[in-house]
Amino acid sequence: xxxxxxxxxxxxxxxxxxxxxxxxxxxxxxxxxxxxxxxxxxxxxxxxxxxxxxxx
Numbered sequence: 322x323x324x325x326x327x328x329x330x331x332x333x334x335x336x337x338x339x340x341x342x343x344x345x346x347x348x349x350x351x352x353x354x355x356x357x358x359x360x361x362x363x364x365x366x367x368x369x370x371x372x373x374x375x376x377x
Contacts, residue, residue: 330363332356345370 328346329348335342339354348372353359 332359332363 330346331344333342333344333373334340335352339357340352341354341356343351343353343359345351345363345366347370351359351362352360
């Protein structure tokens with residue numbers, strides 16, 4: 322068994338749409354219709370992630 326990392330990933334469904342809204346533990350946000358694409362984005366750290374409050 323692995324120990325918890327404290328990382329929280331959140332995916333919400335936007336009612337009335339096919340859109341999923343994801344918030345990563347780093348604060349980055351993303352929207353997608355494909356659940357697989359959403360999880361790939363979530364778990365693809367740091368690729369595609371820009372944490373809130375950071376300019377890149």
